[in-house]
Amino acid sequence: MEKNKPARRDFIKLSALALGGLTVAPLAGIAQKTAKLITIKPTDKKLRIVCVGAHPGDPEFGCGGTMAKYSAAGHEVTFLYLTRGEASDPAKTRAEMAALRTKEAETACKILNASPQFAGQIDGDSILDKEWNEKMTNLIQAAKPDIVFTQWPLDSHPDHQVTGELALTAWVRSGRAFDLYFYEVNTGVETMAFTPTDYVDITAEHEKKKEAMFAHKTQDPVNTYNDYFKPLEEFRGLEAGVKMAEAFIHFKTTNGRAGIIGL
């Protein structure tokens, strides 16, 4: 029986594990025949979710809707920022910029009911080495996450590349003990070659997400949103069959890998 419906079976399995209480849409293609929104009942377990981003704003713009959904469902959400966005305005000192953007991140986290944490790297000078692999692994492990979201490492911004790689290494070194999802930002300009495996309907959370995005006043949020993120949310929504969606790549554990259809 199950072998006849592999895509649906796989979808339900990972949704129940990682997105308890959320409404998600399955993939297109082979899953098209069963493609519809499925609401999974909330899990009894309170999930700990860590969302890693290079700069203040990356987690909010990339997956603020999904994070709002998690926190509203009673799960614990932490935003772990690799840097404080120190380099984003050459007219200001790094210290001034860090202070401003830290405040903006704290405001955004408050809106999404998430806790901000800063790893201590410097914007534009991100480092991927042995020491930072250890530090980030320790930071992520200390949070005891059930799920980690991070940036897709194929990206035009080196800080985003480093962020994705550091979280990926933390996942491997943690024995793949948590679920790992990659999110996209500014696809077409920053994120590259991103083919989603999972979608989350954020239509209902959209206003809250927007409020969190717009808290990043130094980042020209209205134009950034209208030019890049609004079209992306709507496009992912079209793919998922809803008004607005966020899309993810799920790195599955060896046990959870889907088989090839028909074999």
Ligand SMILES: [Zn+2]
């Ligand atoms: Zn960024």
